[in-house]
Amino acid sequence: MSIIALLPAAGNGSRMGAAIPKQYLPLCGKTVVEHTVAALHAVPEIDLVAVVISADDTRWDELAWHGFERLLVLRCGGDTRAASVCNGLDALRAAGHDAQSWVLVHDAARPCIAPELVSGMISELADDPVGGILAVPVADTLKAADADRRIAATRPRDGLWQAQTPQMFRLQPLHDALVDGMGPDITDEASAIEKTGQSPKLIHGSPWNLKVTYPQDLHLASLILASATIDKD
């Protein structure tokens, strides 16, 4: 049974407000997506790194991908992240990948993921009947805002976690959950699985595994990657 990383990379990055999709923005000498692909490709347990890009993506082919012998590009991005993931799962099944293959869906916009964190996740979930996600417990006090951006209420944070990626589920069950549950409330793979009545496992992630969403996130990601390089030296 193979273990596949599936990277949705077909977004427009509207919240970043850049002239190009954020996955192609420069970060520490490469592009965001190159860092993410390199990190997942460095996980020894992963047999294939499949990247979902838009059918009209013109930037992917400008990058140098030699040396990534387990890399597959799927030009089947959809109108939403969930649609891109679903299309990618369809393509993997059509290519003959086993329905029970483990698939780790990871945002291309999370370039600081540590390969050892992914290996630990794979080991912890290897025999899990459902699958699970990387996440971090909420550490800040949570406030609900009113229309005037004033505090309307304080929300209890006990037991709350912030979901990250990878999110690891079996190929066909994840595909079917996404197809059956597709809607604006499905912002990650786990929410589709939860809709089927199953409870994915929470695996401790890292605050460094941030999603590059706004301009300040790119600066933070560069500091994280630079410090990771220093730690390795």
Ligand SMILES: Nc1ccn([C@@H]2O[C@H](COP(=O)(O)OP(=O)(O)OP(=O)(O)O)[C@@H](O)[C@H]2O)c(=O)n1
């Ligand atoms: N139709 C989409 C939308 C998003 N994604 C991918 O899903 C990941 C997380 O989504 P998000 O951070 O929301 O990226 P964007 O949709 O590009 O950003 P925004 O919502 O600000 O437009 C990103 O790697 C993005 O490329 C995708 O593959 N297909």
Ligand SMILES: C[C@](O)(CO)[C@H](O)COP(=O)(O)O
């Ligand atoms: C999947 C995710 O990264 C988990 O936190 C998040 O839901 C993606 O949200 P986005 O609005 O598509 O970036």
